[in-house]
Amino acid sequence: MTPVSAQVKRRVRVIRxxxxxxxxxxxxxxxxxxxxxxxxxxxxxxxxxxxxxxxxRLQPPGAYTWGTDELGRDIYSRVLYGARITIPAxxxxxxxxxxxxxxxxxxxxxxxxxxxxLLMRVTELFMAFPTIILAMAITAALGADIRNAIIALVIxxxxxxxxxxxGLVLKVKRNEYVEAAHCMGASKFYILTRxxxxxxxxxxxxxxxxxxxxxxxxxxxxxxxxxxxxxxSPEWGRMIAVGIDYFDQWWTWLFPGIGMATLVIASNFIGDxxxxxxxxxxx
Amino acid sequence: xxxxxxxxxxxLVTIPLLIGITLVAFLIANAIPAxxxxxxxxQSQLNNAELVAAFRAEWGLDKPPIEQYFTYLGNLLQGNxxxxxxxxxxxxxxxxxxxxxxxxxxxxxTIFGVTMGLVFGIISAVWHNRLIDxxxxxxxxxxxxxxxxxLALIGLTIFHAQLGWVAGPGRLGARTPEPPLITxxxxxxxxxxxxxxxxxxxxxxxxxxxxxxxxxIAGLISRITRSSMLEVLGADYMRTAxxxxxxxxxxxxxxxxxxxxxxxxxxxxxxxxTLLSGAVLTESIFAWPGIGRYxxxxxxxxxxxxxxxxxxxxxxIYVVVNLIVDILYYFLDPRIRAG
Numbered sequence: 001m002t003p004v005s006a007q008v009k010r011r012v013r014v015i016r017x018x019x020x021x022x023x024x025x026x027x028x029x030x031x032x033x034x035x036x037x038x039x040x041x042x043x044x045x046x047x048x049x050x051x052x053x054x055x056x057r058l059q060p061p062g063a064y065t066w067g068t069d070e071l072g073r074d075i076y077s078r079v080l081y082g083a084r085i086t087i088p089a090x091x092x093x094x095x096x097x098x099x100x101x102x103x104x105x106x107x108x109x110x111x112x113x114x115x116x117x118l119l120m121r122v123t124e125l126f127m128a129f130p131t132i133i134l135a136m137a138i139t140a141a142l143g144a145d146i147r148n149a150i151i152a153l154v155i156x157x158x159x160x161x162x163x164x165x166x167g168l169v170l171k172v173k174r175n176e177y178v179e180a181a182h183c184m185g186a187s188k189f190y191i192l193t194r195x196x197x198x199x200x201x202x203x204x205x206x207x208x209x210x211x212x213x214x215x216x217x218x219x220x221x222x223x224x225x226x227x228x229x230x231x232x233s234p235e236w237g238r239m240i241a242v243g244i245d246y247f248d249q250w251w252t253w254l255f256p257g258i259g260m261a262t263l264v265i266a267s268n269f270i271g272d273x274x275x276x277x278x279x280x281x282x283x
Numbered sequence: 284x285x286x287x288x289x290x291x292x293x294x295l296v297t298i299p300l301l302i303g304i305t306l307v308a309f310l311i312a313n314a315i316p317a318x319x320x321x322x323x324x325x326q327s328q329l330n331n332a333e334l335v336a337a338f339r340a341e342w343g344l345d346k347p348p349i350e351q352y353f354t355y356l357g358n359l360l361q362g363n364x365x366x367x368x369x370x371x372x373x374x375x376x377x378x379x380x381x382x383x384x385x386x387x388x389x390x391x392x393t394i395f396g397v398t399m400g401l402v403f404g405i406i407s408a409v410w411h412n413r414l415i416d417x418x419x420x421x422x423x424x425x426x427x428x429x430x431x432x433x434l435a436l437i438g439l440t441i442f443h444a445q446l447g448w449v450a451g452p453g454r455l456g457a458r459t460p461e462p463p464l465i466t467x468x469x470x471x472x473x474x475x476x477x478x479x480x481x482x483x484x485x486x487x488x489x490x491x492x493x494x495x496x497x498x499x500i501a502g503l504i505s506r507i508t509r510s511s512m513l514e515v516l517g518a519d520y521m522r523t524a525x526x527x528x529x530x531x532x533x534x535x536x537x538x539x540x541x542x543x544x545x546x547x548x549x550x551x552x553x554x555x556x557t558l559l560s561g562a563v564l565t566e567s568i569f570a571w572p573g574i575g576r577y578x579x580x581x582x583x584x585x586x587x588x589x590x591x592x593x594x595x596x597x598x599x600i601y602v603v604v605n606l607i608v609d610i611l612y613y614f615l616d617p618r619i620r621a622g
Contacts, residue, residue: 023421121299121303124300124303125300125303125304125306125307126307128300128303128304128598128601128602129304129307129594129597129598129601130556130557130559130560130597130598130601131556131557131560132560132563132564133559133560133563133578133593133594133597133598134594134598136563136578136582136590136594137308137311137590137591137594138311139582140581140582140585140587140590141311141312141587213428217428217430220430221430221431221432221560221563221564224430224432224564225563225564225567225579225582225583226582226583227582237430237432240430240432240433240436241432243436244436244568247436247439247440247444248444250436250440253433253436254433254436254437257429257430257432257433257436257437258433260430260433261425261428261429261430261433264428264429264430265424265425265428265429268424268427268428269424272424
């Protein structure tokens with residue numbers, strides 16, 4: 001088979017997947033729009049996110065695209081800048097959490113015995129707390145700011161990955177090619193990182209995409225409760241929390257809410273479609 | 284395995300978990316960079332040497348960490364969770380006062396959520412890959428993606444401010460008298476004492492927050508119901524049932540549903556934790572004087588002992604709910620009884 005025809009085949013496959021799962025296309029487009037909005041916020045936003053203009057406070061949408069808040073700051077600009085906080089925070093939580101979880105889970109599953117018992121019991125302990133409750137307690141202990149909110153969420157997040165990866169490693173390590181690597185005298189580290197882990201990657205990646213929306217929601221929840229960025233920050237959860245005091249001026253809380261909802265819906269569309277592609281049993 | 288043996292074994296497995304939870308709570312409480320005295324006593328009393336000494340003695344702060352942990356555990360077993368900085372009450376008393384409101388809210392929310400989740404999940408599975416399946420699944424996905432606090436605000440705007448169908452935030456209006464205290468749950472108490480006006484107000488105020496909370500878990504439950512039903516619908520005994528000439532409705536409700544319920548029950552147990560998390564956010568919006576709102580106020584006022592007390596309590600509730608789920612399994616799945 002020539003490389004060109006392989007390329008064409010792959011393209012055909014991508015198109016077929018896209019046609020069968022229109023939601024993944026919608027999801028990718030929306031997420032891409034938000035990422036672009038976050039990256040180019042300084043160029044796109046008509047006003048700086050923190051500049052107050054009290055004479056223009058609580059203006060309904062119109063002259064200002066999405067209106068202004070209680071200090072006369074432009075909400076459209078703030079929502080764009082907010083994406084620069086929320087998106088990286090969600091990604092960081094998932095990336096660090098999944099790496100820690102993968103390390104713990106693969107060691108537990110691969111080494112087995114005492115270490116497996118110990119690591120899994122510790123994992124279960126962390127899973128015994130509902131996520132946001134444990135995250136609230138940790139953030140309150142460390143002090144409320146963005147960095148600590150992310151640390152708290154990572155502490156809450158890794159256990160589900162540890163559990164998933166352990167299960168996968170246990171399954172994969174029974175395969176014959178792993179035994180073959182043993183027989184060839186490969187080191188344990190080599191076998192784990194080169195033959196076992198790569199085969200655990202797909203389901204883990206599906207979980208990360210399914211999870212990112214959840215991480216964003218929980219981060220915003222912490223921030224909504226006052227356990228995230230400082231009050232003036234354009235972070236979406238924070239903006240909504242402040243907007244509650246101006247309940248009748250619906251634009252103060254609705255637009256950051258729509259921002260968050262569209263981003264999370266889009267990432268869930270992607271995660272869900274990916275799961276359907278990798279696990280067609282559920283279709 | 285007889286029921287009592289099964290329950291005894293499950294409880295035995297739960298005990299180390301409970302001890303572990305207290306250990307995690309203790310570690311977090313001791314990981315705070317600040318002196319626990321600063322975190323646990325109000326500013327105004329830090330100079331009061333007598334009070335500081337009493338606090339140190341009560342929690343064994345002058346002893347090594349391991350002894351501190353056992354002091355903490357001993358205090359816990361006596362129901363001593365410490366004293367809230369904000370309300371200046373023992374935390375156990377605060378919790379007893381706020382807990383019934385949360386139990387009331389989350390029970391009604393569970394009823395809404397489980398009903399919606401089951402109905403949508405079954406519809407989705409029976410007509411799977413038809414238009415209605417796609418609509419239900421997409422709506423479910425959107426439902427779990429909208430933050431509860433945004434959903435709550437939208438609900439309040441539409442159903443309270445615009446349409447006036449339901450009353451506003453709070454458990455009761457300012458002019459509605461509280462029912463006499465029996466369980467602390469207003470709906471139950473007003474029913475028991477026949478205070479119909481109070482009952483009407485309480486119900487009208489609980490609908491919106493519990494719908495918002497319920498939607499949150501309905502998405503999870505409908506998803507697992509769908510996939511579990513699909514698996515069961517393809518099983519051999521379904522074909523047998525059909526070939527016996529049983530009616531389709533009977534097959535789905537009797538044969539399929541009862542077998543598909545097994546994983547669903549687990550998810551209901553698991554989503555109770557989600558529900559308690561969601562309650563923190565929902566209660567703070569609906570001015571619902573429950574545990575969630577208590578936790579919210581504690582966390583914004585750096586009331587550390589209260590935060591730890593509530594987290595511990597919620598983790599305990601979560602573990603107990605999952606214990607109950609395991610026991611339900613015993614009745615749902617005959618294989619456990621045999622094995």
